[in-house]
Amino acid sequence: MADLFDTDATPPATVAARPLADRLRPRSLSDVIGQEKVLGPEGPLGSMLAARSLSSLVLWGPPGVGKTTIARLLADATDLEFVQISAIFTGVPELRKVFEAARLRRRQGRGTLLFVDEIHRFNKAQQDGFLPHMEDGTILLVGATTENPSFELNAALLSRAQVIVLDRLTLADLERLAQRAERxxxxxxxxxxxxxxxxxxxxxxxxxALLNLVEQVAAWQPDQPLTTEALGQRLMRRAAKYDKSGEEHYNLISALHKSVRGSDPDAALYWFARMLEGGEDPRFLARRITRMAVEDIGLADPQAQTICLHAWETYERLGSPEGELALAQAVTYLALAPKSNAGYVAYKAARDAARRTGSEPPPKHIRNAPTRLMREQGYGAGYAYDHDAEDGFSGQNYFPEGMRRPVFYQPVERGYERELRKRLDWFARLRDKRKE
Structure with missing residues (x-):
């Protein structure tokens, strides 16, 4: 892969006036940094080009990874006219003109690669407008989006285009780009x-963003190389990519939840901090960590839920930033607590059984009998008062008559549920004994 572009053909005055990012724009697909997985010989785009069978595409990836550049270079590699529009600034009248120009171009023997930036900004009806022109070959569509296509694009459009996932650049990729800029x-x-x-x-x-930062730093003329502290004083750190209503929000809360479930307090605190740095509402996090205590710890540590509720209350009383420390401590406690979803599994199983047997009445012996008629019907007859029974346990059946006794709750051999397992086993032995 080439590391340096040939700019000799560009007049010096023009070079000086052009932004660095424009001057370093790749001139061939082999010059694109960081997307070898997609562009390499075994990658989806590399394979398409080798077979000379490029199809419509949706390029999905974060900002600054080369979506526009790749689309432009694909047009060059396939000898198609490159036409670029943005869904933010393009309406139906402009789209009609684009499609008409593509039809005329096709009659003249030349195809069109239509690059649509921010394609997810088009509504569903506008997206449907592309379909006939894709199907009859008027355009080869290449859409670019930073949002998950599964949520933002029509199923009909997605069925006619291949989604290509572009990765954010690694530090090694960025270093190569910085070296290219220095040359x-x-x-x-x-x-x-x-x-x-x-x-x-x-x-x-x-x-x-890196090339913009490099351009700023390169213009400085300090007496000696700058330290990290001096750099931080001159440049503002970019806000981390985080959309509180988009996929990134769900990705990060999933990472936090799974880190807690996986008993990794360091990872859990990292994702918790990432969400706070991104501007997440701490109250949302308080709700979610309380849910984690109920769902993933349960009765293995009954105190976990109380700690979460107290942390939530502490945040409400102290506010930010002090109250966030209480939430962080709750996250740490949850990560280190014994884990069990036995209560969660039992609850779901009971709900499922209730749906299947929802019309079955309770057995008569545990029904109340406030009237003579109800007593005559056998309500309450034969009920054994557990406090009068041996060991305070009657062992009676409390399920509907004829329903096979199910087992919903099966505590694990961890934490406090180990004690609950002993109690369950004890009651099971007593129940069997009462049947004898």
Whole structure:
């Protein structure tokens, strides 16, 4: 893969006026950094190009990973006219003009690759408008989106396009890009090694953002290379990518929940902090960690739910940022608590059984009998008062008559549920004894 672009053909005055990101725009697919998995010979795009059978695509990935560049280079590689529009600024009248121009171009023997940036911004009806032009070959559609296509794009459109997932750039990818920029600029960045790494981290996987940062830093002329602290004083760190209503929100809460379930307090605190740094409402997190205590710990540690509720109450009394510490402590406690979903499983099994047997009445001996007629019908007859029974346990049947006795709750041999298992076994032995 090439690491440097040939810019000799560009007049120096023009080069100076062009932003660095534009000057370093790849001129071939082999120059694209960070997407080898997709563009390599065994990758989906590499295979399509080798077979000369490019289909409509949806490029899904975070900002600054090369979606527009890849679309443009695909048009070059397949000798198609590249037409770019943005769903934010394009309405139905403009789309009609684009489709008409593509039809005329097709009659003249040239195809059109229509690149639609932010394609998820089109509503469902607008997305449907692309379908006939894709089907008759008027356009080859390449859409770009930062949102999950499964949620944002029509099933009909997705059935006619292959989704290509582009990855955020790694630190190694960003370092290669920074080196490429330094060769283009003809000088090294005035940064100490640790400050250089901090600069790469500031880009947060976004190549375009990195080149903008590099351009700023390259313009400085400090007396000596800058430290991380000095860099931080001159540059503001980019806000982490986080959409409180989008897929990233659900990805991060899933990571937090699974880290707690996996008994990893360090990972749990990391994802908890990531969500707070992204601007998540701590009350949402308080609700979710309480749910974790109920769902994944349950009676293995009955105190876990109380700790979560107290942390939630503490946050409500203290507010941010002090109250967030109480929530962080609850997260840590949950991660280290013994885990059991036996109560959760039992509850779901009981609900399922209730749906299947919802018309079955309770056995007569445990029904109340406030009237003579009800007593005559046998309500309450034969009920054994458990406090009068040996060991305070009568062993009577409390399920509907004729219903086979199920077992819903099966506690695990962890935490407090180990004691509950002993009690269940004890009651089971007594029940069997009463039947003898």
């Amino acid at each position: 283009e600029l003809g000088r090294a960045l005035p940064l100490r090694p640790e400050a250089r790494e901090a600069l790469l981290e500031m880009a947060d996987g976004d190549g375009r």
